[in-house]
Amino acid sequence: MTIIEQIQAGLQRKFPGADTATLTRIATKKAEGVTDEAQVDSIVEGVSLTDVMNNYGDFRAGQAQASAVTNYEKKHGLKDGKPAGKPGTDEDPDALLRPPTPGTLHGRHARLPLPGGRHARDVPGGGAGADARGPPGGRAGGAEGRVHVNRREP
Structure with missing residues (x-):
């Protein structure tokens, strides 16, 4: 014993x-x-x-x-704290390697063409919104009136 x-x-x-x-x-x-x-x-x-x-x-x-x-x-719908059955999980490991569906892109990628030859800027809410335009008559903005926040001024 x-x-x-x-x-x-x-x-x-x-x-x-x-x-x-x-x-x-x-x-x-x-x-x-x-x-x-x-x-x-x-x-x-x-x-x-x-x-x-x-x-x-x-x-x-x-x-x-x-x-x-x-x-x-x-x-x-979680497994070990991660979404189950979502892209990048064990059930679909190659999902992150596939290109994204057109029309679901945001930011700089929104310029890619959508089905039918349209662009995201042609879709309501798809291009730069009103909040991205500079002040009326101000220095900010280019030909389309967008603010370029990442550029340094000389």
Whole structure:
């Protein structure tokens, strides 16, 4: 009989109605580093009902936390905290290598042609908006009245 089994048997005698899994966890934890069988009785005597209750409560709290994470991931379509089935995941690893669908581009990429030979600037909201134009009659802006914020003035 191993030391863990001896401690577990002693705990079952001391706490006859306690959950076996809880007593097994306590016995495993208490048996760490114990090599002498003479220490088993003192270890069993050192475990109180409060220790058993705390261990059971900690175990249940851990279960509840794991269950909450699992339920949250199911509800929001996640797997290991990442979107499940989205581009770049294990289900579609090559999705990021494919070119984007025209019309879904933003910023400097919006100048790429859309289906039918149109450009993003021809689509309402597709080109530079009113917020990108400079002040009326001001220095900012080029031929189309856009502000060039990345250029330095001499």
